[in-house]
Amino acid sequence: MALIINGPVKSFCYRRLQYLSSKFQMHILLNEMKEMAAQKKVPHRDFYNIRKVDTHIHASSCMNQKHLLRFIKRAMKKYPGEIVHIERGRGQTLKDVFESMNLTALTSAWTLWTCTRINPAEIFIKTDNCVHGKYFGHIVKEVMADLEESKYQNSELRLSIYGRSRDEWDKLAEWAVNHKVYSENVRWLIQVPRLYDVYKIKNTLANFQEMLENIFLPLFEATINPRSHPELHLFLEHVVGFDSVDDESKPEHHIFNQESPLPGNWSDEDNPPYSYYLYYTYANMTVLNHLRRRRGLHTFVLRPHCGEAGPIHHLVSGFMLSENISHGLLLRKAPVLQYLYYLAQVGIAMSPLSNNSLFLSYHRNPLPEYLSRGLMVSLSTDDPLQFHFTKEPLMEEYSIAAQVWKLSSCDMCELARNSVLMSGFSHKVKSYWLGPSYTREGPESNDIRRTNVPDIRVAYRHETLSEELQLITHAVRTDELDGIDEEDTLTMGPLTGQR
Structure with missing residues (x-):
């Protein structure tokens, strides 16, 4: 925080x-034609058949409106007498619910989705409801089938664990196992909404410690003794990490510091700050990961929503604790943090169409700027139900970005490669998608026959990053950084840091 405000x-x-x-820009002027020539030499491989991962997408809105509407109409015809809602102790069938709202098979998607009396979301895109998430399971499987048909598109869908009760995990795992929501093209992330204040006001929780225990204790139990939570043990095989979600623009009382109470003592109705949530999520995950590693199980990463809106210290917390973040728009206003994210190559899953509707117009989105500077960025959809119209929302996202920002084929393939590197798919899968040497540095890590990214581009990124790290190391070692001013920076050599 001190560095951020240091002139x-x-x-x-x-x-x-x-x-x-x-x-x-100089690299593009000199090497654009070489990059194009290298791509043309690769048989069979182009942007359509390289692997790409939607690194930020919510399961409850992973389908477009037309898909959901058609599914609802099919359900109305197939299960009209199934009880889907309880009101005043009386069960309502699917037919009753729609007749009470004067809805028919000819209802448009927009009319259906703006109903105020009974939100269709409660029936069709929830895992825990009167039909035990039956409809949601079916439509998620349809989305998975579409991904499998496309072959080269993959998603990391997010499901919610709220921390209200200890049995949430078992219910979610039971839904996943019973409905067989499994696909080689899909991995799961668990998002934890920052809603402690809501639950505290309703007397659902006594303190923040209880929320943490509800979220993490079942995971420890399933890791130590898989037979205690058999469905959860199976489900966790496909969970790759955790996300922290909520409206970042909500006002916060203070930054997490040494004077903040411990979770067991946080019992007032104020919501803990963003950094408090992130720290205790990270701390519990770290211990859990040590335990899982000792038992030969895969570990989890922290990939929160961060920097979409709200105070700048969210990005500080994200930098210190996260593997990747989602959004990162506010980095455009914080050059120190943006430079740190670049040096550390912290992944940023960006969703320009989503941001265009909610926070920042498409033309002001910093993604092309981040990409040109070498930050680890990828394209993602966020909420296809709200922002996309086609059967392939990720391709829609890439298509619009390419047209608006004049991205080259090499740029598109680099974004796709970044998305695979950032994703939670296994080392074995990444080796098949990117090449067996993908963990190395520089052009040795690249296999153009699989990624369609020219070695020239990968070599440029590696050399530039190495030079920047060398510059910083030299500046810190010689104690120059504290005294650097604008004139000094102009005379600083770009490669070695020598004056």
């Missing part, structure tokens, strides 16, 4: 970022 450091980082942008 000389801000100037230094801003100018380094400007330099990175200019250097990339």
Whole structure:
């Protein structure tokens, strides 16, 4: 936080970022034709048949409106007498629910989705309801079938665990196992909404510690003794990480610091700050991961929503604790943090169409700027139900980005490669998608026959990052950074840090 407001450091980082942008433009001027030629030499491989992963998408809105509407109409014809809602102790069938709202098979998607009396979401896109998530399971399987048909598109769908009660995990796992929502093209992330204050006001929770126990104790139990939670043990095989979600623009009382009470003592109705949630999620995950690693099980990563709106310290927390973040729009206003995210290559899953509707117009989105500077960015859909119209929302996202920002074929393939690197798919799967040497550095890590990314582009990214790290190491070692001003930065050599 001190670095962010330090004038000389801000100037230094801003100018380094400007330099990175200019250097990339020079690379394109010199090597664009070489990159195109390298791609043309690769048989069978183009943007359509390279692997790409939707690294930020919510399961409850993973389908488009037309898909959901057709599914609902089919359900109305197939299960009209099934009880789907309880009101005042009386069960209502699917037919009763729609007749009470004057809805028919000719109802449009928009009319259906703006109903106020009974939200169709409660019936069709919830895992825990009167039909035990039956409809949601069916439609998720249809989305999975579409992904499998396309072969090269993959998703990391997010499901919610709220922390209200200890049995949430078992219910969710039972839904997943019973409805067989499994696909080689899909992995799951668990999102934890930051809603402690809501549950506290309703007397659902006594303190924040109880929320943490509801979220993590079942995971420890399933790791130590899989037979205690058999369905959960199976489900966790396909869970790759955790997400923290809520409206970041909500006002917060303070930043998490040494004076903040421990979770067992956080019993008032105020919601803990973002950093408090993230720290205790990270702390519990770290212990859980040590245990799972000792028992030969895969581990989890933290990939929260971060930097979409709200205070800048959310991005500080994300930088310190996260493997990847979703959105990261506010990095455009914080050159120090943006430079740190670049140096550490923290992944940023960006959703321009979603942001265009909610926070930032498409033309102001910083994704092309981040990409040119070398930040680890990928394209994702966020909520196809709200923002996309086609059967392939991820391709829709790439298509619009390519047209609006004039992205080259190499740019598109680099974004797709980044999405695979950022994803939670296994090392074995990534080796097949990207090449067996993908964990190495520089062009050795790249197999153009699988990624369609030219070695020239990968070599440029590696050399540029290495030079920036060398510059920083030299500056810190010689104690120059504290005294750098704008004039010094102009005379700083771009490659070695020598004056």
